[in-house]
Amino acid sequence: MNEELLKLNKLCVDYKVKGGYLSAVKNVSFSINKGEIFAIVGESGCGKSTIAHSILHLLPEHNEVIKGNIYFKGSDINQFTEKQLEGIRGRDIGMIFQNPLDSLNPVYTTGFQVAEGIMLDNVSKIDAWNRVVQLFKDVKMPDAEKRAESYPHELSGGMRQRVMIAMMLARMPELLIADEPTTALDVTIEAQILNIIKELRDKHNTAVMLITHNFGLVAEVADMVAVMYAGEVVEQGTVYDIFDNPKHPYTTLLMKALPRKTKKEGRLQTIGGSVPRLTENKPGCRFENRCPYAMDVCKNQDPAEYNVTDSHTYSCHLGKEVK
Amino acid sequence: MRNYILKRLGIGLLLLFCVSFLVFSMMYMMPGDPVTLMAGPLAKAENLEGLRHQYGLDRPLLVQYADWMKKMIFEGDFGISYKYRIDVAALLKKAIPISLKLTATTLVIAEAVAIPLGLMCAFKKDTLFDRITVNTTLILTAIPSFWLAVFMMLIFAVKLKWFPLSGFESWRNYVLPVATGVTGGLAGTIRLTKSEALEVLREKYVTTAYAKGLDRKTVLTKHVLRNSLIVITVNLFMSFPWLISGYIIIEKIFGIPGMGSLLVNSIIYQDFNVVQAIIMIVTVLTIICNILSDVVLGMLDPRIRISVTGGDK
Amino acid sequence: MNDSPLKEFLSSCYKNVNFMIGFIIVLSIIILAIFADQIAPYGYDEAHPQDILVGPSSQYLFGTDNMGRDLFSRIVYGTRITLKVALIGAGLELILGVTIGLICGYFGGFWDRALTFIADMTWCIPGMIMALAVVTIIGSGLTNAIIAIALVGWASYARMVRAKTMSIKNQAFIEPGISFGESSPSIMFRYILPNIIPVLIVTISMELPGIVMSTTTLSFLGVGSQPPSPDWGLMVSEGINFISRGPWLCIFPGLALIYTVFGFNVLGEGLRDLLDPRMKSQ
Numbered sequence: 001m002n003e004e005l006l007k008l009n010k011l012c013v014d015y016k017v018k019g020g021y022l023s024a025v026k027n028v029s030f031s032i033n034k035g036e037i038f039a040i041v042g043e044s045g046c047g048k049s050t051i052a053h054s055i056l057h058l059l060p061e062h063n064e065v066i067k068g069n070i071y072f073k074g075s076d077i078n079q080f081t082e083k084q085l086e087g088i089r090g091r092d093i094g095m096i097f098q099n100p101l102d103s104l105n106p107v108y109t110t111g112f113q114v115a116e117g118i119m120l121d122n123v124s125k126i127d128a129w130n131r132v133v134q135l136f137k138d139v140k141m142p143d144a145e146k147r148a149e150s151y152p153h154e155l156s157g158g159m160r161q162r163v164m165i166a167m168m169l170a171r172m173p174e175l176l177i178a179d180e181p182t183t184a185l186d187v188t189i190e191a192q193i194l195n196i197i198k199e200l201r202d203k204h205n206t207a208v209m210l211i212t213h214n215f216g217l218v219a220e221v222a223d224m225v226a227v228m229y230a231g232e233v234v235e236q237g238t239v240y241d242i243f244d245n246p247k248h249p250y251t252t253l254l255m256k257a258l259p260r261k262t263k264k265e266g267r268l269q270t271i272g273g274s275v276p277r278l279t280e281n282k283p284g285c286r287f288e289n290r291c292p293y294a295m296d297v298c299k300n301q302d303p304a305e306y307n308v309t310d311s312h313t314y315s316c317h318l319g320k321e322v323k
Numbered sequence: 324m325r326n327y328i329l330k331r332l333g334i335g336l337l338l339l340f341c342v343s344f345l346v347f348s349m350m351y352m353m354p355g356d357p358v359t360l361m362a363g364p365l366a367k368a369e370n371l372e373g374l375r376h377q378y379g380l381d382r383p384l385l386v387q388y389a390d391w392m393k394k395m396i397f398e399g400d401f402g403i404s405y406k407y408r409i410d411v412a413a414l415l416k417k418a419i420p421i422s423l424k425l426t427a428t429t430l431v432i433a434e435a436v437a438i439p440l441g442l443m444c445a446f447k448k449d450t451l452f453d454r455i456t457v458n459t460t461l462i463l464t465a466i467p468s469f470w471l472a473v474f475m476m477l478i479f480a481v482k483l484k485w486f487p488l489s490g491f492e493s494w495r496n497y498v499l500p501v502a503t504g505v506t507g508g509l510a511g512t513i514r515l516t517k518s519e520a521l522e523v524l525r526e527k528y529v530t531t532a533y534a535k536g537l538d539r540k541t542v543l544t545k546h547v548l549r550n551s552l553i554v555i556t557v558n559l560f561m562s563f564p565w566l567i568s569g570y571i572i573i574e575k576i577f578g579i580p581g582m583g584s585l586l587v588n589s590i591i592y593q594d595f596n597v598v599q600a601i602i603m604i605v606t607v608l609t610i611i612c613n614i615l616s617d618v619v620l621g622m623l624d625p626r627i628r629i630s631v632t633g634g635d636k
Numbered sequence: 637m638n639d640s641p642l643k644e645f646l647s648s649c650y651k652n653v654n655f656m657i658g659f660i661i662v663l664s665i666i667i668l669a670i671f672a673d674q675i676a677p678y679g680y681d682e683a684h685p686q687d688i689l690v691g692p693s694s695q696y697l698f699g700t701d702n703m704g705r706d707l708f709s710r711i712v713y714g715t716r717i718t719l720k721v722a723l724i725g726a727g728l729e730l731i732l733g734v735t736i737g738l739i740c741g742y743f744g745g746f747w748d749r750a751l752t753f754i755a756d757m758t759w760c761i762p763g764m765i766m767a768l769a770v771v772t773i774i775g776s777g778l779t780n781a782i783i784a785i786a787l788v789g790w791a792s793y794a795r796m797v798r799a800k801t802m803s804i805k806n807q808a809f810i811e812p813g814i815s816f817g818e819s820s821p822s823i824m825f826r827y828i829l830p831n832i833i834p835v836l837i838v839t840i841s842m843e844l845p846g847i848v849m850s851t852t853t854l855s856f857l858g859v860g861s862q863p864p865s866p867d868w869g870l871m872v873s874e875g876i877n878f879i880s881r882g883p884w885l886c887i888f889p890g891l892a893l894i895y896t897v898f899g900f901n902v903l904g905e906g907l908r909d910l911l912d913p914r915m916k917s918q
Contacts, residue, residue, distance in 0.1 A: 058530050082539065090536030102527040105546055106626055107553075117535040151625045167535065341753075342760045349773055465898035467849050469856045470872055470890035473879070477887070481880050568762030572853060576876070586765070587857060590772050602769060606760050613759075 005175055005207050006055075007031040011068035011078075013047070013054050013231075014281070021065070023281045024050045025231045028068075032224070034174065035205040037197070039218045039239075042228035048211045050231075052179045056089050057082075072175075090117050094168030098180040100160035104152035110160075111148030114167045121171060135166040139196055158189035165196060169206075176200065177209045182217065194221055215258055219243065224311070227251050230286040237312030247306075248314040249291050285317065293318060327628060331617045335610045346602050347388045395603065402596035406589070411600050414585060419604070422574070422581035426566050428497065429504035434559055437509045441516025442548070445524060457517075460510040468569055472503045472576040500573045508566060512558060519554040523547050553623045560616030564609040645910075652910055658903025665896055669715040676709035680866040689882045699884040701874070707884065710866040711892050717867050718848060718896055721782055725847035726840050728786035733793025734836070738828065740794065741801025748798070755791040763788045767850065771859045778851075778867065781860035785850045789843065796839060800832045834911040841904035845897040852893060868893050 013025040025047045032038040040048045053059045054066050055077070070078040077088060089095075097103040105113060114135065115128040123131070129148070136144035139162040152160055161181060168176060178197065182190035198221060200206040210222060218225055218239065226236035227250065235248040246252045285291070288298040297317050306319030382390075394400040401411035444453045479499060523529070524547055532542045571583030578584075582601055589597035621628045649655055668675060677697075678684075684704035692699045698707035736755070740748040761769065770784035805828070852869035854860035861867035863874070868889035875885030 053530075056534060058533055060525065060530060086536055086538050088536075089534055095534045097527060097531065099527065103531045105528040105532070105550065107550060107624060116532075116537065120536055153626050164531075167531075171536075338753075338757060338760055342757050345757070346761075346769070349769060461901065462894075462898065465845065465894045465901055467853060467856075467869075467890070467893055467897070469853055469869070470886070470893060473872060473876060473886045474890065477879055477883050481883070564762040568764040571764055571768075572857065575857065586768065590768055591858070593772075598769070598772065602761060602765060605762060605765055609760055609762060 003034055004031050005034050005036075005073065006209070007069075007071040008051075008055075009069040009071065011051065011054070011066070011070065013050050013059075014065045014067070016063045016065065021281065023231055024064075025054070026281070028228075028231075028233050030226050030233060030236055032175065032207050032209060034207055035201055036223045037201055037208045037210060037221055038224045038226070039210045039212060039222035040226050040228060041212060041215060041218055043213060046228045047231040048228050049179055052095070052177050052209065052211050055177065056093060056095060057085055058089075058095070090120070090168065090173065091171045092173050093175045093177065094171075094173040095177040095179065096161070096164045096168050096181050099184045100157060100164050101152060103164060104160060106152055109149055109151055110155065110163045114148075114163065114170055117167060118170045131170065132166070135170055136162070139166050139169075140192065141166070157185050158192065161185060161189070161193055162196075165193070169200070172204070173206070175207045175209065177211070179211045180213070181210075183212070183214070190217075197221060215254070227254070232286060232315070234287065234316070235312075235314035237308070241308070241312040245308070245312070247308055247312075247319070248316050249293050249318070250287050251314070253292075285315075327621050328614075328618055331614050335614050339607065339610055342606050343392065343603055344388055346599055346606070347391060348384060349599075391599075395600075401600040404589075404594055404597050406592045406594040406597075411596050414597060415582075415600060415604070418580060418582045418585045421579060422567070422570060422583060425497070425500055425504070425574075425579070425581065426563070426570055429501050429508065429570075430559075430563060430566055432501065433505045433508040434512060434562075436505070437512035438516050438555060440509075441513040442520050442551070444513065444517040445520030446543070448521065456513065460513050463506065463510040466507075468503065468507045469572045469576060471507060472500070472573050475499050475503050476576065496577070496579070500570075500577050500579060503573050504566065504570065507569065508562065512555075512562065515558050516551070516555055520547065520551045523550045526550070553620065556619050556623060557616045560612045560619065563612050564605070567605060567608065648910060649906075652906045654902050655906025655910060658899050658901070658906050661895065661899025662903055665715050665899065666719065668712050669719050672712050672716060676706075676712040678706040678709040680710045680713040681705065681864055682709070689878060691882075692884055698888045699882065701871075701882070701885050702878055707871075707888055710871065711868065711888060714866040714868045714871070714889070714892065715896075717778065717861065717865065718852075718893075721778070721851045722844050722848055722900070724779075725782045725786055725851060726844055728783065729790045729793055729843065729847070730836070730840060732786065732790035734797050734829075734832075736790070737794040737797025738801055741798040742805060742828070744802075751794070752798075755794050758788060758791040763850065764853065767854060768857075768859065771854065776859040776862065778855070778861040778865065781851050781854040782847075784854065785847055788850070789847065793839065793843075796835065797832060800835060801828055804828050804831050838904070838908045838911050841900065841907045844904065845900040848893075848897055848900065 007029075008031070009029050011025060011028040012023065014021040014023050028047075028051060030038070040051065042048050050059070054064070055070055057066070059066075066078060068078065069076045072088070072093065077085065080088070104110065111129065111132050114132045115125070118128040118131055119125070132148050133144050136147055141147050141159060141162050147155065147159065147163075152163070155163070165181075176197075181197075182193050185193065194217065197208055197210070201208060210217070212218060222239045224236070225239050225242045226233050227242065227248065228234065229250050235242065235246065235251045237245075242251060243255065246255050283302050284300050285294075285298040285303050288294045291298065295317060301317070303315045303317045304319070305313050305315045307313050391402070394402070399412055401415065403409070404411050404414055407414065440456060444456050447453055476499065529542060529546055532546045537545075567582075570581070571587060573579075574581045574583035575587055582604075585597060586601045589595075589601070682705060684700065684706075686704065687696065687700050688704045689702055690696055690700045690704075696706045696708065698711065700706055701710075736751050740751050758766065766788050767781075767784040770787055771780055774780050774783065851860060852867065855867045855869035856873045858873065861870045863870065871889040872886050875882065875889070878885055
């Protein structure tokens, strides 16, 4: 049994706006074990990217309030000072982003940018550079030395993402947060990047928090899955739990909306309405206005969490009936 | 990279020739004739013809132009001032260093003050410091330089009598003109620096830099500052011609015998050779500044180098 | 919430501080200009030889100059000159810039290269110097000064119009016009022009302060308005001679200028916020 690496406990992220707060993430709790690939899925705007950024306090605006506990190897890093966070970033927890061109500084060579992180560990320039080249080879970058001396705009999208991965793996972090790593890439490149991620888990026991809206990816690679809607986790479990035995209405509808391998499902189902972006913090289920099973209680009471198995939980008032 | 520079140089030279030809022919669009002015109202017509021939003013325009350019470039001969009856080059030799000293000092001080101010406004956006600076620059941009100069003169020279009114003997004469120039030039650079720094701060690669574990100081200097410098440096180079042009007024008000005063006086007295020469020099300076700023741009931003000389590697 | 678009636009105008302040300032200047005869206590040319270089008082609000003319009245009449400068100057730059920009953007090719090259030539000589050169050739006077400034400034207009025209040209809704065989000028007027109007408005309002300042500076240098015109720049330059005995002669015209330019500046920022939020400055 792998030990617990990251544990989120009732994480809330609110944005301060004129006249109050808007809730982007509400009461999110889950844990990730060592060597586990944990996928967070949901439609655009559901808050999954916000969670990813708030773990390391990397949210771009500076008017957010992050409440709750983020336990990493036992310590609550949500209470860490900036200096302490600098110590973890890159070294214990790495993060790769969606669009690798925007995420790399155009005026420095890729090699320099990767070496920058390595040298934080008191490694000499020469050693750091050698390590960079080795890392590039590890992520299967063709012509590693030449690429290290190139600038980001001279590389293709897939190569840039490899640079990002190399950059964040350089110091061997135990957890890698991947925020939509393949969304901006071709399918073939996507497959290669996924293989790299799988190798990380298999060879180095690195845990990966994979943020995506692509269920195909999740099916391929994830061990555990959390489904998010409008800032809340509505269901979580192993990948088999979610795909074969979804309990929450939203998850069920999502599964029905997926094109499956067999053709006998008929027309693809869609879910009417659209995701609310940021909501005020009102009680009640956030999926209520689009849920085919909505009841009166859903409007004014937060749904409780129900267990299907030890690993599989979901939050819905329907759970009460099932008992 | 070399191709890029050569291309810029080529265009610059072409512009230079076209503009210089325009400047030269400008004198011929004027009513009146340099010779008539020189000779004065009592001259006789025959003498005028002789004078014209002597000065080569009866040759076709293009020939005169070629001759003028040749003399300027190879011999440093800018012709003779109709008013002072001496070499224009001599007049320029006295006036240009003065203007250069003033302009350079102003540029250095203005940038040294404006760039840090702009950066601080960006980092401390929406704080009291930011708001005060922004509003002050808004007011500063509305103040015309000539009025500022007069105002400075009024307060510091007339009322307080700290500095002399005009002339150019000691360093004291520097203070008011430079102060005027600096105050006038601050606003634009502050606004530009602030907006550029804010843009860079929003870039995703800044988040990446933090995600790597770099501390705030390193991120702000090596990533934010370094990238903001691109636009800031271009602005620096382009400020120089603008300053030169603005100094005309300042020189006139404070009675400084620099290039600007010389230009204005020569226009009033219709001393065309001087006017032509000064305009040429300023044009050359402007084109050089443009080329320099493009070159520095290429050095600071690898993306530019590649896109001008060819496709991606 | 079904307010008409016009109503919504007007209400957002009200809420924009910049726009309101700018609008009020500019409006005040327009009112002063139109009703100068009623507002100014004396004529701008009216000399009172017994009251030379009198300081600000109840009789002469801003004092008098060396010919005994009331400064306040002169400044009020000066608003007419300022407005004339703003309108004609902006108008000229507009016509020149838009025409050339449209031609460059729409036709491309040789015309584009040639005209762009000419536009490039305008920045080779820094503004004030080029304006002085133009004034040297065509002579001094307020109108000529305005022309000179317009000749210096049209290039940035043209560049912007050119870029916009090119981007609009490539959009699909032009095709029907072309396939119907509409003439080029017609296409330019009916399709392209309406789409660039918001950007034009914003750009003009940002150019206005510069035009006013530059022309006034030319007057200050003596090559713009000529005496006894109540041009504010001219008044400052005349006032320098009496700076110790009558400092108000330099101060008040300058303040009037600052007030006006500030107003145009702020109005421009407001218009930019309203009409083109993408161009918003930080």
